[in-house]
Amino acid sequence: MKKVITVGVFDYFHLGHLRLFENAKKCGDYLIVAVQDGNSILKTKPDANILYTTEQRIDLVKALRVVDEVIVYQDVDKILQKVDFDVFAVGGDQNHEGFQRAISWCHENGKEVVKLSRTPGICSSKIKNQLETLK
DSSP states (O other): OOEEEEEEOOOSOOHHHHHHHHHHHTTSSEEEEEEEOHHHHHHHOTTOOOOSOHHHHHHHHHTOTTOOEEEEESOHHHHTTTSOOSEEEEOTTOOSHHHHHHHHHHHHTTOEEEEOOOOTTOOHHHHHHHHHHTO
16 A cells, blocks of 8 residues: 655645645545644744644544544654655655755655645735735
């Protein structure tokens, strides 16, 4: 069985997240989604406006048929070293330093890395900005 992992915050859940999961699942047989812990988000982005708790985001992702397993992580480059997987599916906007370290680790350890395209016209930042203008 070929296991695929993808990671993210998945707050303000939207169609782009669902498409990421669907496309990631096409890379293998079993999809693991790692949801970033809320406290670790605030360490790197202290001004982040997180809509859902970590537990709520886990529940949202677990409810999707395409997802086989949900785990929590603090740092992307560290969680990959602890999970049994074959393919790391990376979203089009996931390119910060932690992802660069994670991708390097995958290459050094024989893991496949697949970069998936973003869903056109949809992003969490845009949704957050639209919600702010409604206030």
